[in-house]
Each structure stands twice: as C-alpha cells, then as structure tokens.
Amino acid sequence: xxxxxxxxxxxxxxxxxxxxxxxxxxxxxxxxxxxxxxxxxxxxxxxxxxxxxxxxxxxxxxxxxxxxxxxxxxxxxxxxxxxxxxxxxxxxxxxxxxxxxxxxxxxxxxxxxxxxxxxxxxxxxxxxxxxxxxxxxxxxxxxxxxxxxxxxxxxxxxxxxxxxxxxxxxxxxxxxxxxxxxxxxxxxxxxxxxxxxxxxxxxxxxxxxxxxxxxxxxxxxxxxxxxxxxxxxxxxxxxxxxxxxxxxxxxxxxxxxxxxxxxxxxxxxxxxxxxxxxxxxxxxxxxxxxxxxxxxxxx
Amino acid sequence: xxxxxxxxxxxxxxxxxxxxxxxxxxxxxxxxxxxxxxxxxxxxxxxxxxxxxxxxxxxxxxxxxxxxxxxxxxxxxxxxxxxxxxxxxxxxxxxxxxxxxxxxxxxxxxxxxxxxxxxxxxxxxxxxxxxxxxxxxxxxxxxxxxxxxxxxxxxxxxxxxxxxxxxxxxxxxxxxxxxxxxxxxxxxxxxxxxxxxxxxxxxxxxxxxxxxxxxxxxxxxxxxxxxxxxxxxxxxxxxxxxxxxxxxxxxxxxxxxxxxxxxxxxxxxxxxxxxxxxxxxxxxxxxxxxxxxxxxxxxxxxxxxxxxxxxxx
Amino acid sequence: xxxxxxxxxxxxxxxxxxxxxxxxxxxxxxxxxxxxxxxxxxxxxxxxxxxxxxxxxxxxxxxxxxxxxxxxxxxxxxxxxxxxxxxxxxxxxxxxxxxxxxxxxxxxxxxxxxxxxxxxxxxxxxxxxxxxxxxxxxxxxxxxxxxxxxxxxxxxxxxxxxxxxxxxxxxxxxxxxxxxxxxxxxxxxxxxxxxxxxxxxxxxxxxxxxxxxxxxxxxxxxxxxxxxxxxxxxxxxxxxxxxxxxxxx
Numbered sequence: 128x129x130x131x132x133x134x135x136x137x138x139x140x141x142x143x144x145x146x147x148x149x150x151x152x153x154x155x156x157x158x159x160x161x162x163x164x165x166x167x168x169x170x171x172x173x174x175x176x177x178x179x180x181x182x183x184x185x186x187x188x189x190x191x192x193x194x195x196x197x198x199x200x201x202x203x204x205x206x207x208x209x210x211x212x213x214x215x216x217x218x219x220x221x222x223x224x225x226x227x228x229x230x231x232x233x234x235x236x237x238x239x240x241x242x243x244x245x246x247x248x249x250x251x252x253x254x255x256x257x258x259x260x261x262x263x264x265x266x267x268x269x270x271x272x273x274x275x276x277x278x279x280x281x282x283x284x285x286x287x288x289x290x291x292x293x294x295x296x297x298x299x300x301x302x303x304x305x306x307x308x309x310x311x312x313x314x315x316x317x318x319x320x321x322x323x324x325x326x327x328x329x330x331x332x333x334x335x336x337x338x339x340x341x342x343x344x345x346x347x348x349x350x351x352x353x354x355x356x357x358x359x360x361x362x363x364x365x366x367x368x369x370x371x372x373x374x375x376x377x378x379x380x381x382x383x384x385x386x387x388x389x390x391x392x393x394x395x396x397x398x399x400x401x402x403x404x405x406x407x408x409x410x411x412x413x414x415x416x417x418x419x420x421x422x423x424x425x426x
Numbered sequence: 427x428x429x430x431x432x433x434x435x436x437x438x439x440x441x442x443x444x445x446x447x448x449x450x451x452x453x454x455x456x457x458x459x460x461x462x463x464x465x466x467x468x469x470x471x472x473x474x475x476x477x478x479x480x481x482x483x484x485x486x487x488x489x490x491x492x493x494x495x496x497x498x499x500x501x502x503x504x505x506x507x508x509x510x511x512x513x514x515x516x517x518x519x520x521x522x523x524x525x526x527x528x529x530x531x532x533x534x535x536x537x538x539x540x541x542x543x544x545x546x547x548x549x550x551x552x553x554x555x556x557x558x559x560x561x562x563x564x565x566x567x568x569x570x571x572x573x574x575x576x577x578x579x580x581x582x583x584x585x586x587x588x589x590x591x592x593x594x595x596x597x598x599x600x601x602x603x604x605x606x607x608x609x610x611x612x613x614x615x616x617x618x619x620x621x622x623x624x625x626x627x628x629x630x631x632x633x634x635x636x637x638x639x640x641x642x643x644x645x646x647x648x649x650x651x652x653x654x655x656x657x658x659x660x661x662x663x664x665x666x667x668x669x670x671x672x673x674x675x676x677x678x679x680x681x682x683x684x685x686x687x688x689x690x691x692x693x694x695x696x697x698x699x700x701x702x703x704x705x706x707x708x709x710x711x712x713x714x715x716x717x718x719x720x721x722x723x724x725x726x727x728x729x730x731x732x733x734x735x736x737x738x739x
Numbered sequence: 740x741x742x743x744x745x746x747x748x749x750x751x752x753x754x755x756x757x758x759x760x761x762x763x764x765x766x767x768x769x770x771x772x773x774x775x776x777x778x779x780x781x782x783x784x785x786x787x788x789x790x791x792x793x794x795x796x797x798x799x800x801x802x803x804x805x806x807x808x809x810x811x812x813x814x815x816x817x818x819x820x821x822x823x824x825x826x827x828x829x830x831x832x833x834x835x836x837x838x839x840x841x842x843x844x845x846x847x848x849x850x851x852x853x854x855x856x857x858x859x860x861x862x863x864x865x866x867x868x869x870x871x872x873x874x875x876x877x878x879x880x881x882x883x884x885x886x887x888x889x890x891x892x893x894x895x896x897x898x899x900x901x902x903x904x905x906x907x908x909x910x911x912x913x914x915x916x917x918x919x920x921x922x923x924x925x926x927x928x929x930x931x932x933x934x935x936x937x938x939x940x941x942x943x944x945x946x947x948x949x950x951x952x953x954x955x956x957x958x959x960x961x962x963x964x965x966x967x968x969x970x971x972x973x974x975x976x977x978x979x980x981x982x983x984x985x986x987x988x
Contacts, residue, residue, distance in 0.1 A: 600850070600851050600853070601850050601851070603853045603854055603855065604849055604850050604851055604852055604853065604854060605841040605846040605847050605848075605849045605852070605854050605857055605858075606847055606848060606849060606850045607854065608834065608837065608838050608841055608847075608854045609838060609841065609842060609847035611827070611829065611830060611834075611838075612827050612830065612838040614829070615827035615828050615829050615830060616825060616826065616827050616828070618789075618825065619821075619825050619826065619827065619894070620838075620842075621808070621809040621810050621813075622787065622789075622809050622810075622813060622818075622819060623810075623813060623818070623838065623839040623842045623843070623894060623895075623897060623898055624810045624813035624814050624839075624842045624843055624898055625810055625838075625842045625847055626808075626810050627810070630847060633848075679829070
C-alpha cells in the first residue's frame with residue numbers, strides 16, 4: 128500500500144476521503160434541491176432548514192430509542208419521514224397557491240419559511256448543542272495507508288452515497304412518477320394537457336426533494352454537533368453545487384458535490400484559515416466557461 | 427397641470443424634511459437613534475430597490491455592500507491614521523468596487539442563477555470577515571470607533587445621517603428618472619427587447635449594480651456614525667432578506683416604498699425584540715402575509731385604493 | 740443594402756436554416772414567405788444577432804455584421820419588430836418608444852438629466868406617425884392586441900432604422916387594423932425611405948405591398964424574385980401553395 132501511494136502524502140489521501148464523505152452529504156441534500164428546482168422551478172431556500180430539522184429529529188428519535196443502534200436506525204427511517212410530512216404540509220397549505228404567480232414570490236415564500244423553521248427549531252429544541260451518538264457498529268477507526276485513522280462511520284457514508292444515487296436513478300428513470308416529473312420539467316403544460324394532475328406531481332416531487340434534505344440531516348448528525356445555524360452554511364453550499372452542476376440536473380448535483388467536497392477538503396490543507404474560498408473559486412471558474420453549469424440544465 | 431403636480435410633490439418633500447429636521451427638538455434620545463437607523467436602513471433598501479425593483483436583478487445579498495461599506499469605513503478610521511472623514515469616502519467606494527466585481531461574475535447569468543450565485547458569493551464575503559480575526563475582529567466586530575466631534579453626539583449623528591440620506595435619495599431619484607433609469611426599467615421589463623433596441627444590457631446592469639453597491643456602502647458608513655460599531659452579522663444573509671422584505675412590503679414599484687417598508691420593519695423589530703427572542707418567526711409570518719395579501723406593497727395598495735376612489739367619483 | 744449569403748444554423752442536428760440567401764436593395768419592400776416552421780423567424784434572428792449562425796455571411800451596407808450582438812446590429816441601423824408582442828409591459832406607450840429613442844441617441848449612460856426632458860419631440864413624432872398619440876399615457880398592458888402590434892413597430896422605429904425587419908406585423912389583427920397597418924408600412928417606405936423586410940402569412944398583403952419576394956421552405960431559399968416570378972414558379976406552387984394554380988389569381 129505504502130508503495131502504491133508513495134507519491135501522494137497520506138495526509139492528502141485521508142483528506143480526500145474526508146472530502147468524499149462530505150461529498151455524500153452534500154450530494155444527498157443538493158440532489159433534493161435540484162429535483163425541486165428542475166420540476167417546480169423553486170429555489171428552495173428552506174431546504175437548509177429541513178436539513179437542520181432532519182438532524183434535530185434524528186437527535187430526538189435516537190434518544191427516544193435509547194441512543195444505541197436501534198435509535199440510529201429508527202432515526203434514519205423516521206426523521207426523513209417527519210421532514211417529508213412537514214414539507215407536505217407546507218406544500219399543500221402554502222406553495223400550491225403560488226404556482227401561477229411570479230417566481231420571485233415563490234422564492235420569497237421559501238425565504239419566509241426558512242425564517243419560520245429556524246425559529247421553530249429554536250422554540251422546540253433550544254439553542255444548545257446536541258449530539259447524536261455514532262451507532263456502536265460504526266464506532267471506531269480503521270487504519271489506512273500505514274497508520275492513518277479513518278472513522279468507520281465515514282465508510283458507511285461512502286457506501287450510502289452510491290446507494291442513494293442508484294435509488295434516485297431508478298426513481299427518475301424507472302418509475303411512472305419519475306418519468307412524469309422529467310416530462311414536467313421540460314414542458315409542464317404538455318403534461319397537464321395529457322390529463323395528468325400536475326398539481327399532485329409537484330407535491331410528490333417536492334416531498335421527495337425535502338425528504339432527501341431530511342435524510343442528509345440524519346446522516347450528518349453523528350459527525351457534527353447538531354445546532355442552530357447549521358442550515359445557513361449548508362444552503363449556500365447546496366446552491367453553489369446545483370449552480371455548478373446545472374440547475375435541475377441530478378447528476379450535475381453529484382458532480383458539483385464532488386468538486387465542492389474535494390476543493391473544500393484539500394483547500395483546508397493548503398490554507399487552513401480560508402479554505403472555504405477554494406470551492407467558490409471553483410464555482411467561478413466553472414461559470415466563466417459554462418454559464419449554465421457543467422451538465423445540461425432543465426431551465 | 428404637470429407643473430403644479432410637480433410643485434405639490436416637492437412641497438410635500440420639503441414639509442417632510444422640515445419635520446425630520448425638527449425631530450431632535452421634541453423627541454428624546456432613543457427615538458432620535460431609531461429615526462437615524464430607519465433613515466439609513468431606508469437608504470440601503472432604496473439602493474437595493476434600484477436594482478431589484480427598477481432593474482429587475484435578483485440581488486438577494488445586498489447586505490454585503492452595507493456591511494463592507496461599514497467595515498471599510500470603520501477600519502479606515504481606526505487603522506489608517508488619516509482623517510476620519512476619508513473613511514466615508516473609502517467605505518462606499520470599496521462597496522462599489524465589490525458590487526462591480528460580484529456584478530461582473532453574476533451579470534452574464536440568467537435571473538435565477540444570478541440570484542443564487544449572488545447570495546452565495548455574498549455569504550463568502552461574510553465568512554471571510556467572520557474568520558479574519560486579526561483584521562476585522564472576527565465575530566466580536568469593532569466597537570468604539572472614534573469619530574469627528576461634530577458627528578459624535580447623538581444629534582450630530584442624526585443630522586449627518588439625515589443630510590447624507592437626503593442627498594443620496596435625491597441622487598438615486600434623479601438616476602431612476604434619467605435615461606439610464608429608463609433603460610434600466612426597460613431591461614427589467616424585457617431584457618431581450620432592450621438588447622434589440624440597442625441597449626448594452628450587461629454593461630447597463632453592471633453600472634447599476636455598482637451604483638447600488640455604492641449607496642449600500644453609504645448606508646453602512648452611516649451605521650458606523652450612528653451606532654459606533656460594526657459586526658459581521660450586519661452582512662448575514664437574513665439581513666439581506668429583511669431588505670428584500672422592506673422593498674416588497676413598502677412597494678417596489680414606487681420610489682419611497684422601500685423607505686416605508688424600512689420604517690415598518692425597523693420599528694417592529696425594535697419592539698418585538700423587546701418582547702420575544704423569536705423575531706425571525708414574526709418576520710417570516712409578516713413576509714408570508716405580504717406575499718399572499720399585499721403583493722404590491724403598502725404604497726402600491728394605497729395607490730390602487732386612491733385610483734379606485736377617483737374612479738368612483 | 741442587405742446581402743445574406745448561404746446562412747445556416749442547426750439545433751441539435753435539425754437544420755432550421757439551411758443555406759438561405761437574400762439580397763435587399765435600398766428602398767425596397769421585400770417579403771419572406773414560407774409555410775409554418777420554414778425557419779423565417781430563425782432567419783430573422785440570425786440577421787439581427789439573436790442567434791449566431793453556424794456558417795454564412797450577412798453584409799449590411801457592405802459591412803460584415805455576421806455574429807454581432809443584437810445591440811451592435813441595432814446601432815448599425817437595423818431594427819426589428821416581433822411576431823409575439825414583445826414590449827415593455829410596465830412602461831407607458833410613450834416610455835416604451837422613448838426608451839428606444841434614447842438608446843438610439845446613445846443617451847442611456849446619462850445619469851442625471853430627467854428623461855422627461857429628453858427626446859420628447861422625436862418620440863412624439865413617431866407616435867404621431869403610427870397613430871398612437873391618443874393613448875400615449877396608457878400602460879402597454881392596457882392596450883388592445885392591434886394597438887400593441889403597432890406599438891411593436893413604433894418601438895422598432897425608435898431606433899431610427901434605415902432597415903426595418905417586421906415579423907408578421909399583422910398577425911392577429913382585425914381586418915380594419917390590418918388595412919391601417921398596411922398603410923403604415925407603405926408610408927414608412929415612401930415618407931421615411933425605410934427599407935423593409937417582413938414575413939407574413941396573408942398572401943394578399945404580401946403580393947399587394949412587396950417589391951420582391953423570397954420563398955423559404957425547410958430552411959432554404961427556393962426562389963427570390965418579383966411577385967410575378969414567384970407566383971408562377973412551379974417549385975413554389977408544389978412546395979408551398981399546395982399545387983393550386985395561383986397564376987390565375
């Protein structure tokens with residue numbers, strides 16, 4: 128092993144792995160964002176809040192079930208469903224009445240929702256830091272490349288990424304709702320004209336997108352301290368990722384997340400204080416050459 | 427008839443200014459401070475509306491220019507050793523340069539890409555200010571910025587704010603009514619057609635974004651005068667949201683809309699924050715109500731209401 | 740005045756415009772006709788710089804304007820109106836035209852003089868020419884369809900063009916509005932000396948006002964000639980007029 132990777136320093140390698148596990152979270156969240164963007168054409172600013180709510184719900188559920196392995200698995204199932212239910216409520220009670228209006232109004236509504244959600248989290252869970260324990264089967268480290276410890280949980284994330292990607296591919300390409308929503312992304316009037324209730328297609332896509340945000344929140348919960356404000360950084364990152372990948376393109380989100388995760392993790396190595404600058408530089412460079420993102424945008 | 431209308435309009439403006447000038451005579455210190463904050467916030471919202479309501483650009487992170495203007499002015503006063511007055515030139519100029527740079531990157535993009543990238547780049551600026559502890563003071567910000575004597579008293583700060591805001595508002599008004607403003611509104615309504623009648627859409631928008639950045643910076647520098655502090659949360663993206671809501675609430679198709687919106691939001695924030703820590707919740711709910719029930723803003727609503735009355739007669 | 744040679748453009752392999760050519764002389768009215776989807780609008784978009792051509796050349800007054808940006812093309816003296824009404828919805832009729840005049844007079848970088856004092860006479864003259872003076876202060880959304888189509892042309896005239904491209908100027912107009920619009924087009928040529936290129940579905944209009952006609956089918960120029968030449972061209976009758984013997988018309 129040491130010989131093979133001899134030309135790259137181990138710290139760079141481990142940093143790449145850190146970047147990749149971050150990529151998984153970013154991909155899951157921004158694929159949901161880009162799905163909603165593509166079909167409903169809403170840049171959902173509240174997406175970050177749903178991610179945060181997912182993490183807080185994971186905390187509550189895992190503690191309800193005693194915090195151990197059961198707690199984690201229950202959280203992984205229940206928290207995204209909780210987020211999905213919440214988003215369904217929001218879509219039916221608010222968004223559906225604005226589809227005919229100017230885009231800006233929809234956008235501002237998601238702004239308003241993110242403010243409301245943020246304060247609701249403060250109201251329910253308080254402003255303290257919360258932590259979700261890593262389930263015992265994923266605890267500990269394995270030594271890589273001659274002695275670099277790498278958390279097992281991150282390997283779990285690295286497996287989850289492709290799993291979600293494949294599920295999304297199946298959803299968009301093999302199911303009826305996926306095909307309808309892809310058609311609606313291109314030409315929503317046409318879909319309405321052939322007798323499909325576009326309104327419900329929108330609702331379903333919106334809920335699936337938000338569910339992904341919640342799932343991202345649950346998966347990230349054991350690796351960070353769950354706290355207010357975690358939505359702000361994430362939504363900016365997710366925005367950049369979908370811009371880079373091409374609005375509405377799920378594979379673009381994957382590519383964007385990869386670029387973002389890697390430039391971020393390697394950037395920190397180069398310039399610890401301002402490592403966050405590097406992903407932004409990547410975005411600007413991408414946009415100079417491709418103003419609508421790397422892959423084809425549905426816009 | 428147009429002439430007499432113009433005269434009544436300027437008459438109202440003069441009456442308004444006189445009342446504002448007399449504020450320190452009959453209001454106590456806290457209200458003077460509040461009035462100054464309303465004025466400079468209103469200026470900031472108006473500068474945003476210059477590109478948002480009149481220019482149709484999705485400038486979602488305008489607070490960055492406000493914050494950068496304030497920081498530049500404060501740091502200039504604090505660290506350069508030059509005349510503090512120079513800070514009030516440097517602050518807006520740096521904000522204008524930043525407006526130009528972000529504009530240069532964003533202006534080639536379509537509306538939504540513009541908005542999303544603008545907000546992201548803005549939050550990068552915030553993050554840098556937040557982390558650059560040695561230079562900007564990090565999340566503590568900078569306090570107790572020394573100012574020239576004449577504007578360091580509450581009344582001095584108020585009058586300075588009032589004068590600078592009035593002059594800036596006048597300049598912005600002239601710009602909106604100028605051919606540049608006409609072209610800008612044309613771009614808002616129909617960028618494709620604007621290009622077809624010979625307008626260089628990108629250059630025109632870029633200049634507008636730079637101007638908006640400049641006046642955002644002016645507002646920020648005024649905050650330094652009134653509050654004597656700067657802190658990174660001045661340019662947090664929720665502040666930009668508040669600015670957008672001010673424009674929407676007051677009515678973004680009218681020139682004074684944003685300042686009306688600013689007055690409503692600032693007063694509400696002051697009193698609601700005294701009662702509860704959940705100001706964002708209240709703000710979000712207000713915003714939803716405005717989106718659903720008052721899409722043309724307070725002034726837009728009044729305008730329509732008046733027209734109906736006239737017609738009924 | 741305008742010389743277009745072998746212009747081509749394809750979208751995803753579909754040849755929207757394929758080897759189209761056209762020449763327009765000073766002071767002429769030239770019509771482009773062809774069935775729906777023949778690529779007439781794309782052809783206009785290529786000339787005015789909205790889309791870049793894959794190959795071919797556009798010469799205007801002897802200068803190469805191929806691939807220039809729309810605003811650059813406009814500044815050379817080519818204006819156009821659109822098939823679908825494409826005005827500035829929140830501005831008044833007067834302001835709609837004024838923006839165009841201001842832009843032509845290169846005043847859009849003027850930041851401090853009130854617009855209300857600039858280019859007013861020029862704007863009013865255009866409004867008078869097209870007959871919109873009575874409704875100068877109405878918002879453009881409040882206009883009837885016919886009025887909006889005229890406003891379309893008025894905006895194009897704001898650029899003080901030597902060469903005017905009209906994309907289906909009478910589409911959707913009532914018969915009465917149509918005849919007024921035709922008079923207007925004739926006047927533009929006779930009074931103002933503007934060279935006009937237009938496309939139109941109504942053959943009666945085409946044959947009554949054009950000096951020459953270019954026929955486009957599936958993106959290519961089939962024939963370019965006088966009304967009579969076009970009327971009797973067998974190819975046109977087969978491809979476009981469906982074999983009806985129009986020579987008798």
